[in-house]
Each structure stands twice: as C-alpha cells, then as structure tokens.
Amino acid sequence: NAGVTQTPKFRVLKTGQSMTLLCAQDMNHEYMYWYRQDPGMGLRLIHYSVGEGTTAKGEVPDGYNVSRLKKQNFLLGLESAAPSQTSVYFCASRFRQDSSYEQYFGPGTRLTVT
C-alpha cells in the first residue's frame, strides 16, 4: 500500500495564480483532512471530509476550496494564491470507526507564493 500520497511535493506560485493539490489514499478511509503547517502555529485544519461527496470547513478555510468526488481522493484548490498561503500542506486520512482516531499523513506539499 502506498498509504497517503500528495501531488505535487513542491510548488512556487505567483500571487493571483490558482492551483490544485491532490491527495490520494489507498486504505479505504472514510475521513480525509487538509491541514497547513506554519512555524509557531502548529497544524491547522483547512477543510475535511467525512465521506465521498461531503466536505466541511475547518479552522482556516478562507481562500481554499475542496472536493471529494471519489472516496480515495481529496482535492484542495487555491483560487487566487496569496503570499499568506505560503505554507506546508498536509493531507491526512483515517477510518471512521477507528477508536484510536489515528490519522495517517501524506508527505506534504511545500508551497511558496511570491
């Protein structure tokens, strides 16, 4: 199993450009998450999904959109990138019924907006 994969691993955008980050998991997990991690801020939840076709806002959703058309994929879109969106983005997933609530993370996408 590949686990959780993220595409791309690195990206540099100019202000105003758009892009989509792809997260894929092959563990048949129901729940999927997008986080951003900034120095001194910890991991902050952007959006999450509890199943195919459903998404919900997290702590810092502004400037991002998501879609979960297939159970194994969770896409994060930046409509008009801003320098404040420079960050490391992590995708995670977990089983709905897992009593340990363990989240499995992807390797991250390092995004720089100039």
Add this chain to the structure above:
Amino acid sequence: RKEVEQDPGPFNVPEGATVAFNCTYSNSASQSFFWYRQDCRKEPKLLMSVYSSGNEDGRFTAQLNRASQYISLLIRDSKLSDSATYLCVVNIRNSGGYQKVTFGTGTKLQVIP
C-alpha cells in the same frame, strides 16, 4: 489562551538521559489525547495514545492529568533517533458528533551524542 499549549523547546539532552514534556489543554470537555512525532521536514506520525490510567510503550510513558488539564510524555534512555518534534493532540467531540482535533505547536527534542 491557546487550546493546546506546548513548550517549543528545544530540549537538548545527552544520550541515555530521561526527558519529559508537558502539554496543557484549555477545554475540560476534551475527550482523547495523543502524542505524534514529526521528524524534520516529514509528516507527523502517531507515537501513542494517552489513556486516563497512563500507559507505557517501551521507553515511552504517557500520562493524563484531567484535574490539571495536562498530558505528559516521558522518554527514558534517550536515543539519537528520538530527535524530533513531539506534537500533542487533543480531541473534542462537538455537538454534531464530529471529533475536533487540535494539534499543539510541538516540542523539539534534540538528543546529543
């Protein structure tokens, strides 16, 4: 006040030493607690859950103090490979039944030869 607070460190300790980190949480309704480990420029990975009675996994011991609202992680006989950032994670079930997960900013540990 932050929902989850950790001392960012770094904690620089010699090999073989015992080191402990604390993490405080502000919401008394918090239900479950975890420690994750994050290596430099890598993704976080679950280290261990924290149970009310305390639990041990090899050299690692986790404890929960609900009265004072903190959890702790004790590492005995530190190894160079323990060098990492340790993230405290707290779950709260909201009114909709969803588990809100809050990550601390992490405590950096550097084990020195």
